[in-house]
Amino acid sequence: MSSPAPSPGSTGAPGPTVGVDVGGTNVRAAVVGADGSVAAEVRAARPTDWGAAIETVADLVRQLRKEGPEVPAVGVGVAGLVDDDGVLRYAPNIAGVLGAPVRSELEARLDVPVVVDNDANAAAWGEAVHGAARGAAHALVITLGTGIGGGIIAGGRVYEGAHGFAGEVGHFQVDRHGPRCACGDFGHWEARASGRALGRMGRERAAGGRLPAVLDRAGGELEAITGAMVGDAALDGDADALDVIRDYAAEVAVGFAGLANILDPERIVVSGGLVRLGEVLFGPLRAAFARHLEASELRPRIEVVAAELGEWAGVIGAAAMARELVPPG
Template sequence: MVSRNNVRLVLNVLQQYRKASRIEISKYSGLSPATVTNVIQELENLGLVREAGKTELPMGRKPILIELNPDIQYLVGLDVGIGKIIGVVINLHSDIIKSIREEFDVNSDDFDLVHEMEKVYLKLIEGLPQEIINKIPGVGVSVPGLVHLEKGVLVFAPNLPNCNNVPLADKLSQLIGKPVYIENEARAMALAEARYGAARGYKNVFCIRLGYGIGGGIIINGELYRGSSYTAGEVGHMTILPSGPLCHCGNRGCLEVFAGGGAIASTALRVLSSGSNSLIREIAEDDSSSITARVVSEAAKRGDEIALKIVKDFANYIGIGIASVVNILNPEVIIVGGGVANTGELLFREIKNNVKKRAFTTMMRFPEILPSMLGEQASSIGVAAYVFEEIIRNHPEYFKVSKK
C-alpha cells in the first residue's frame, strides 16, 4: 500500500506536465525512483494513469511516458460570483468538455443561491452523453467568502445577501444526487493556476484574485495552504487605513474598499459626477449604472486620462497588499487574476513598481508577477481539481469502480 501523500505528489507532477517519464516524475516530485514505480503501479491498477508513448530523445534508451487517463472520470466546478456562476466540465487533463456562464440577480426577493447552483449544474450536464454524467464523482463549488471545508458550509459571504452559515454542500448534494465540495474562490483559483496554469512548476505561490472583492490563495510546497480554520489568504481584508471607509466585512479601511472592483466603479462615478469628460462615460453609454471596473479598465487601455489615474491609484493599493504578502511568504511567483486584472500591461507595470518599492525581499530575489493563464474559468477549474484531490484522498475506489 503506497502512501496517499506520495500518490498526491505523483499526481501533481502529471497534472502539471501532462506527460512525464518515471525519471522526470522522480525528479519533480522528490520521490525515489523505486517509490515512483510503486505509485505508478498502483495508479495503473486503478486505471488512473496509462502509458503515453516514449520520450523523443535523439539516441539511447527512450523512457516510457506516463499520463493521467483523461476520460476515466470527469470533474465539475461551479464558481459562484456576485451575480454570476461559471460552470465547467473538465477531463483529468483539464481539457474543457463544456463551460457555461449564467447570471442571476442577487437583489431579487426570491434569490436562493442553492437553487441558482442547481439550475446551472442541470444546464451544464444537459446534452452531455450519459456515459460522461455517470463518470462525475462529485461537484465542486467555489464561493466568494469564508467556508468550513469539512462541513461544507458557506460561513460568511459579505458580498452575497442572506448567504451566511448556509450548508451549501449538503443542500446542493440533496438536489443533484452527487457529493458536493466547497472551497473559497481565490484558493480555487490558486489551485488551478498551480496545477494547470501560470504557476505550474513553482512550489511557493501567492495568487491574488481581483474581482468585485479581493481574495488570495497560498500554495506552499505545491499544496494549498488553508490556515488553521480555512481563512488563510484573505488579503482583501488587510487594513490599509484604520479610519478608512467601511468594508462589507464590518471593519474599516480594508484593501478591498480601496482596490476592489466595487471601489473602482464608485471612484469613477464620483470623479465623473463633477462633469469631467471621459471615455468611461462613452463606453458605459452615458448610463451611470453601467460603470463597472471592467468599463474603467477598458477606458484605461484606450488611454483615457481619468481612467488611467484611477487604475494607477488602484494598482498602488494592490502593490501595498502584495508587498505585505511578499514580506511574509517570500513566494517565487505572484499570479494576478480576476476580472479586474484584464487591464493588462499597464496594471502589471504599476503593480510591479509598487511591490519593488515596498517589499523587503527586493534585495534578495524578487518574485515574478504574472497574469493568470486560466482567466475567467480559473476558479471553476480549480474547484473541479479540488474534487479530484478529495476523492483521491478519501475515495480512491471510485476510480476502480469505473475501470472497464
C-alpha cells in the same frame, strides 16, 4: 520560469471530473479533463436562497452527467466562508446560508464524493494546477474585481488555515481610517484597491476637473464613471487616466508587498477584469511592488504575472480538487 516544486494536482483520477462555481452573478458547471480542458459547460442564474442553490448545483451536475461521461467526483467553489467539513458559514450573495451543510446535501443528491471550498481558493488551485501559478509551490492568486479575492498556495497546497477560512486577502486592513469596506469595516485593502475603488478614484479625480476624457465617456455624469472607463481611457493613452492607473497600481502594490513580506511567494498571479489593461497596469504595479517589498533589490525577484484561466479558473480548480477525491487507477 517554473522551479522544481511539488507538482500540484498530479495525483488523483486520470479521467474527467465536474467543477462548479457558485459566483456572485451566476452558477457555472463544467466537465473538466485531467489536463484542465473544459469539455462541456452549463450555467444557471444565481439562486437567491440556499435551498435553491443546492438544487441548482445538483441539476447542473445531472445535466452534464446525462450528456457526458460518468464522473467520479464533483468540486464546488462558493463565494463565502466554507469550513473544513464543507459547511458554508457565510455567503455575501445568498440568503439563508448560516451553517448550510453543502457537501453532505450534494453528496446525498449526487451519490459521488463532493469537495466544497471558497471560490477564490478554487480559482487559486486552478491556476496552480493548470494556469499561471503552475510549478510554483508558493504563490498568491489575487483577483481584482468588484472586491478583491485571493488564494494562498503554500508548499504546493491551498493554505486553508485552521478552519478553512484563510486567504480572505481583500479584508487585510491597510488603513483603519480608510474608506469603508463592503464588509462594514474601514480601510480594508479591497476598499482601496478593487475595481470598485478604481471607479471611486476616477470619480474623485473627475470631480476636481482632472479627468475630462473619462468624464466624456460617462456622458458628463460624474457618478456614472466606472473603473472600466478609467481603464479604457488609459488603454487609449489618455495621460490623466494613466495617472489614475499609476495611483491605483500603488494601492494594489501595498497589499502585494504586505502579503509577500509575510508569505514570501515566488509568484503573484493577478486575475479579474483589469488584467486586460496589460502593461498599462502591470508596469506601474511591478514598479510600486518593488518599492514597497522589503529589501526587494536583495532578494530573488517575485514575479507578478497575469492569470491564464480567466473566468474558468474557479470551475477548473474545483474540478481539480475533486480529482483528488478519487484514488488513481
